[in-house]
Amino acid sequence: MSKSLKILLAASEGHPFSKTGGLADVMGALPMALYEKNHDVRVILPKYRCVTDCKKAIEPIDIEFNIPVGSDSHKSRLAKSDLAEKVPVYLVGNDFFFNREGIYGTHGTDYKDNAERFIFFCRAILESCKALSFYPDVIHLNDWHTGLVPVYLKSEYAHDENFKSTRTIFSIHNLAYQGNYPADTIKLSGLPDSLFSHDGLEFYNQFSFMKGGLIYSDLLTTMSPTYSKEIMTPELGCGMEGLLKHREQDLSGILNGVDYAEWNPESDPRIIANFSATNLKGKLDCKRDLIQTFSLTVAVDTPIIGMVTRLSEQKGIDLVMDALEEMLNLGAAFVLLGTGSPEHESFFQKAMEKYAGKCGVRIKFDETLSHQIIAGSDLFMVPSRYEPCGLTQMYALKYGTIPLVRAVGGLQDTVKEYQAKTGEGSGFKFNQYEKKALIKSMNKALALYQTQSAWKNLMKNAMEENFGWPRIADQYLQIYQKALRCER
Ligand code: ADP
Ligand code: GLC
Numbered sequence: 001m002s003k004s005l006k007i008l009l010a011a012s013e014g015h016p017f018s019k020t021g022g023l024a025d026v027m028g029a030l031p032m033a034l035y036e037k038n039h040d041v042r043v044i045l046p047k048y049r050c051v052t053d054c055k056k057a058i059e060p061i062d063i064e065f066n067i068p069v070g071s072d073s074h075k076s077r078l079a080k081s082d083l084a085e086k087v088p089v090y091l092v093g094n095d096f097f098f099n100r101e102g103i104y105g106t107h108g109t110d111y112k113d114n115a116e117r118f119i120f121f122c123r124a125i126l127e128s129c130k131a132l133s134f135y136p137d138v139i140h141l142n143d144w145h146t147g148l149v150p151v152y153l154k155s156e157y158a159h160d161e162n163f164k165s166t167r168t169i170f171s172i173h174n175l176a177y178q179g180n181y182p183a184d185t186i187k188l189s190g191l192p193d194s195l196f197s198h199d200g201l202e203f204y205n206q207f208s209f210m211k212g213g214l215i216y217s218d219l220l221t222t223m224s225p226t227y228s229k230e231i232m233t234p235e236l237g238c239g240m241e242g243l244l245k246h247r248e249q250d251l252s253g254i255l256n257g258v259d260y261a262e263w264n265p266e267s268d269p270r271i272i273a274n275f276s277a278t279n280l281k282g283k284l285d286c287k288r289d290l291i292q293t294f295s296l297t298v299a300v301d302t303p304i305i306g307m308v309t310r311l312s313e314q315k316g317i318d319l320v321m322d323a324l325e326e327m328l329n330l331g332a333a334f335v336l337l338g339t340g341s342p343e344h345e346s347f348f349q350k351a352m353e354k355y356a357g358k359c360g361v362r363i364k365f366d367e368t369l370s371h372q373i374i375a376g377s378d379l380f381m382v383p384s385r386y387e388p389c390g391l392t393q394m395y396a397l398k399y400g401t402i403p404l405v406r407a408v409g410g411l412q413d414t415v416k417e418y419q420a421k422t423g424e425g426s427g428f429k430f431n432q433y434e435k436k437a438l439i440k441s442m443n444k445a446l447a448l449y450q451t452q453s454a455w456k457n458l459m460k461n462a463m464e465e466n467f468g469w470p471r472i473a474d475q476y477l478q479i480y481q482k483a484l485r486c487e488r
Helices: 022-035 048-055 114-132 151-154 185-189 209-216 225-230 241-246 282-295 317-329 342-354 367-376 392-398 409-416 435-449 452-465 469-484
Strands: 006-010 040-046 059-069 072-083 087-094 137-144 168-172 180-182 206-210 219-222 251-253 306-312 333-340 360-361 378-383 402-406 429-431
Touching: 006 022, 006 185, 006 367, 022 040, 022 072, 022 087, 022 137, 040 114, 040 180, 048 435, 048 469, 072 114, 072 429, 087 151, 087 225, 114 151, 114 185, 151 168, 151 209, 168 209, 168 469, 180 209, 185 206, 185 429, 206 392, 219 225, 219 469, 225 251, 225 409, 241 367, 282 367, 306 317, 306 342, 306 360, 306 392, 306 452, 317 435, 333 342, 333 367, 342 360, 360 409, 367 392, 367 429, 378 392, 378 435, 392 402, 392 409, 392 452, 402 452, 435 452
Parallel strands: 006 040, 006 137, 040 087, 137 168, 168 219, 219 251, 306 333, 306 378, 333 360, 378 402, 402 429
Antiparallel strands: 059 072, 072 087, 180 206
16 A cells, blocks of 8 residues: 555635635545545645634634745734544634635625735745645645645745655646736745746736646646646637646546535435435425525426526526526526626526516525525536536536536536436536527426436436545545656
């Protein structure tokens, strides 16, 4: 057996401490799965204000250090919590940067000093290792907010013997968010000016956190095999396709998993009744509950299409807006939980009034309601323009809520098209990003829904899918082992 590894996972958000999307879910589950494989796993996150709402004990620890950002010096204090009392979670405190209403911003607008905030965080990650005398074999970084860590390791800390054996993995959860800031951000970072070059941090004359992660990490991963190929093309490479193609040998696509302790209809405490593939009665109770929650006036055998999503272009929201009326005319009801762009929010608020009784909308972030929609709907729609992985379609599968998705990225890799002839498959997929394709696929789904025995068989297929983390943790461990063999 190979030796136990010291692994530090770093990200800008992690469940249950802070969450805006799937990155947080991954940070809440992957570390535990690695821990279960007998490794010394720890997590580091910013200590935002919302951390205090998470119902977990957060203990201050007696560790303080100063972090330079530009010509200022900012004090950081560490606090400590855990995942399931097993994995230590360090929270990097600094009231000026993190004790704010939002995580990245408020009311759809990013904080103006996000470059400073995440320079601070990147530096604090390495200073925390020093202060804790925890020198990881592997630092697993996630998304642009942590992209400068490998850059500091290979510059400022290059001669620090303690980090001599440390290797870095950088995971791309979403290539479209790159953390690109004005050129003079290099000054704030304290990195040498020489790194602001074409083969360094410069990206179209901006300073790019993402490029830092992509160039300076030992290995790269992204969140599904299909997305790993898509990001090497101009369509979805967001300008980084050349660089990614260059690093193709170092890039792996590893699907995300599902934390079945959180997302399991048999034990979920957030839904009105539990159910399983062999006893579906509770699912009908969940549907009735959903109808009541959203004041729908439809009969209980009306198919309900659910969505829980950030309201952003990525998620195909304009397609839904375009297709909504036709979907409802096909005899379906629609419920949506989401927050995001003001235009999208106001469209759906108005749609709820216009199609009262058939269309329910909640504009907020609500963990409990997200479980209730996933449990109580019949179909779950994820019509994304692009999708690195997507988690909600996998959650829906487990609850026998049939995904209807666009065949891109992780959606392509996790949903199997239903085959009428054999009864195989787990959902419905369409290719073209257009209303016609979406409606065609929906017609197929709604037609099958009329034959309850076939629909039940499809639900059973869906509920039998298994995206548990233990197998995925093994794939990451292989990548970590590969990283350890990389030259420094
Ligand atoms: P992304 O990270 O791109 O937003 P994912 O499908 O990977 O997409 O993950 C989204 C996560 O955020 C899921 O856990 C989903 O349930 C949750 N989520 C999204 N919007 C909301 C909301 N308004 N309320 C509660 N949970 C939400
Ligand atoms: C990003 C992606 C999403 C993925 C999540 C977790 O937010 O948009 O597809 O599931 O990260 O990796």
